[in-house]
């Protein structure tokens with residue numbers, strides 16, 4: 449019998465008045481905290497080991513999240529390397545009394561599974577099976593992750 453490993457995590461909660469910044473809506477830093485938490489949950493669920501965030505990019509804030517909104521943050525492992533997991537995340541929100549949540553922002557997060565010494569450790573490979581998974585695995589965000597080694601401080 450094989451164990452089924454979840455490749456996604458969804459966080460659901462209400463945006464609080466304390467999440468609101470000067471603009472009157474939830475500030476970008478708070479949204480990034482949510483994104484990091486959701487991506488971490490997806491990564492740990494997949495890797496079954498501690499993980500660190502190596503890269504956050506291609507973030508697009510399409511619409512604001514308002515205080516009192518029901519927020520959904522969905523993070524999905526769509527590609528794995530030896531130790532890295534590429535995780536697109538989508539933040540949606542809407543009226544908590546019902547209705548369809550609207551996409552507010554999205555980005556790509558790359559987490560790396562690490563051992564007790566903080567060194568990269570291997571993860572099981574994600575093999576896309578559905579048409580959507582195959583499509584996601586071919587998206588250009590994978591090139592963003594592989595471009596990082598050219599960066600020098």
Ligand SMILES: CC(C)(COP(=O)(O)OP(=O)(O)OC[C@H]1O[C@@H](n2cnc3c(N)ncnc32)[C@H](O)[C@@H]1OP(=O)(O)O)[C@@H](O)C(=O)NCCC(=O)NCCS
Nearest residue numbers: 500501502503528529530531532558560562566568593596
């Ligand atoms: C991420 C980290 C563990 C990588 O360690 P490293 O010694 O560079 O290891 P490697 O070069 O072997 O890279 C390991 C994997 O990380 C990936 N990686 C490393 N840096 C990356 C980056 N900036 N963007 C995307 N992927 C990255 C590599 O492509 C490699 O993937 P693969 O194993 O799937 O092929 C290390 O840089 C680190 O600890 N960074 C700090 C993390 C951190 O503090 N995050 C914030 C708090 S969680």
